[in-house]
Amino acid sequence: AATMDRTAACSLWIILALVAHTGLSSSPPTGKEAWSYVEVRNGAHMFWWLYYADSLDLPLVMWLQGGPGGSGSGFGNFGEIGPLDGDLKPRKTSWVQAASVLFVDNPVGTGFSYTDRPDGYATDVATVASDMLVLLQHFFTGRAEFQSVPFYIFSESYGGKMAAAISLELTKAIAQGTVKCNFAGVALGDSWISPLDSVMTWGPYLYTTSLLDDHGLEEVSSAAEAVKQAVEQQQFQKATELWSVAETVVEQNTNGVNFYNILTQEPDERRASVAGEDFVSLQARRHVRPLHEQSLSELMNGPIRKKLGLIPRNVTWGGQAEDVFSNMAGDFMRPVVDVVDQLLTAGVNVTVYNGQLDLIVDTMGQELWVKRLKWEGLAGFNEMRWTPLDDPMFPGVTGAFCKTYKNFAFYWILRAGHMIPSDQGPMALQMMRMITHQV
Numbered sequence: 114a115a116t117m118d119r120t121a122a123c124s125l126w127i128i129l130a131l132v133a134h135t136g137l138s139s140s141p142p143t144g145k146e147a148w149s150y151v152e153v154r155n156g157a158h159m160f161w162w163l164y165y166a167d168s169l170d171l172p173l174v175m176w177l178q179g180g181p182g183g184s185g186s187g188f189g190n191f192g193e194i195g196p197l198d199g200d201l202k203p204r205k206t207s208w209v210q211a212a213s214v215l216f217v218d219n220p221v222g223t224g225f226s227y228t229d230r231p232d233g234y235a236t237d238v239a240t241v242a243s244d245m246l247v248l249l250q251h252f253f254t255g256r257a258e259f260q261s262v263p264f265y266i267f268s269e270s271y272g273g274k275m276a277a278a279i280s281l282e283l284t285k286a287i288a289q290g291t292v293k294c295n296f297a298g299v300a301l302g303d304s305w306i307s308p309l310d311s312v313m314t315w316g317p318y319l320y321t322t323s324l325l326d327d328h329g330l331e332e333v334s335s336a337a338e339a340v341k342q343a344v345e346q347q348q349f350q351k352a353t354e355l356w357s358v359a360e361t362v363v364e365q366n367t368n369g370v371n372f373y374n375i376l377t378q379e380p381d382e383r384r385a386s387v388a389g390e391d392f393v394s395l396q397a398r399r400h401v402r403p404l405h406e407q408s409l410s411e412l413m414n415g416p417i418r419k420k421l422g423l424i425p426r427n428v429t430w431g432g433q434a435e436d437v438f439s440n441m442a443g444d445f446m447r448p449v450v451d452v453v454d455q456l457l458t459a460g461v462n463v464t465v466y467n468g469q470l471d472l473i474v475d476t477m478g479q480e481l482w483v484k485r486l487k488w489e490g491l492a493g494f495n496e497m498r499w500t501p502l503d504d505p506m507f508p509g510v511t512g513a514f515c516k517t518y519k520n521f522a523f524y525w526i527l528r529a530g531h532m533i534p535s536d537q538g539p540m541a542l543q544m545m546r547m548i549t550h551q552v
């Protein structure tokens with residue numbers, strides 16, 4: 114019994130030491146929340162949900178999910194960074210301990226956002242950005258206490274493409290005085306900034322990680338080459354179609370590697386082919402449905418909608434998600450590298466962060482477009498060496514590398530796939546604190 118006690122005490126001590134070391138709070142969240150809709154265009158309603166941090170001295174972080182059609186209020190909140198997990202248990206790595214967190218279901222039709230009209234969906238990032246600007250204008254007018262709080266946009270996947278465009282419009286709106294906020298930076302996580310660079314590096318990345326043989330490499334490379342030709346000819350709808358073909362070639366040659374984490378395999382329901390299915394619905398099934406797993410859908414359409422109270426009776430969380438995706442299909446493969454360049458030139462703090470095990474937006478592809486930036490600081494950035502960061506849970510074990518030069522930073526997050534906070538919660542929280550200048 115004495116040995117048992119000592120062992121138990123020792124484990125408790127280790128847990129306490131870890132909590133102290135990482136600053137992870139273990140008490141359940143008690144914070145204030147608010148949520149509402151904004152009608153951003155006629156018949157187009159956008160839902161937001163805010164979790165207040167304990168203090169207005171902490172920054173405000175807006176989180177944008179990918180897809181397009183993935184819901185921040187659902188997947189980002191309960192699956193990644195919110196105060197509660199999908200079982201409504203407190204999340205130790207909740208971002209609300211270090212920031213007020215604002216989830217916005219965008220584009221219109223995503224999550225609890227909805228359109229009353231079939232022509233209410235966005236079909237390009239310009240509309241996505243102008244819709245968000247309407248929302249932010251309402252938000253900062255209605256909650257003036259946040260106007261001086263440093264405001265950061267964090268994003269994942271397609272959310273990064275939207276975040277870049279939104280950040281540029283926001284910078285202009287602040288200069289014109291139409292939005293009052295203290296915009297402090299944008300962080301692009303595993304972001305679809307240069308779709309072609311992602312697709313072109315799938316082959317080499319999978320080959321060096323033992324997931325393609327020589328035949329597979331040849332087939333994946335030639336499928337990627339076809340995407341490249343379509344993009345170079347500005348045939349973006351066709352490029353989206355060929356991107357879908359390239360994914361099928363990857364699936365076939367890797368025995369179904371998971372695009373979001375190469376150390377796992379795609380679940381069967383994502384792989385199974387459906388007779389007569391067009392490429393848009395295939396891609397929506399591959400990339401929108403994983404963010405709408407049945408358990409999350411039941412949570413959002415059950416207890417959560419009941420708690421929120423204001424969701425219209427005929428609106429289903431996720432009910433318009435695939436339409437969001439299909440309406441954006443013509444814009445999907447367009448790069449926004451030039452937008453990132455404009456942000457850097459405008460002096461906006463830009464961070465790129467990427468998971469080591471992500472395939473769909475692999476780190477190799479991110480390195481390629483970053484090296485093509487026209488930003489005047491690029492040469493200085495390239496000359497610098499990166500800095501290793503300890504994993505907050507395992508002191509002495511490298512959890513990431515990072516490099517910051519002037520207003521640009523890059524974080525290489527180890528042992529994480531596409532959804533970094535789900536895979537490496539403590540490291541993601543630590544990174545957020547660093548980006549928002551809390552450590």
Ligand SMILES: *[C@@H]1O[C@H](CO)[C@@H](O)[C@H](O)[C@H]1NC(C)=O
Nearest residue numbers: 227228229230425427428429
């Ligand atoms: C919900 O019902 C209203 C009133 O009948 C209708 O105008 C609207 O289009 C419906 N919205 C959705 C998302 O189905």
Ligand SMILES: *[C@@H]1O[C@H](CO)[C@@H](O)[C@H](O)[C@H]1NC(C)=O
Nearest residue numbers: 296297298462517519520550
């Ligand atoms: C932007 O980043 C630089 C370099 O890390 C930092 O000194 C500066 O305070 C940041 N600005 C804002 C508004 O966060």
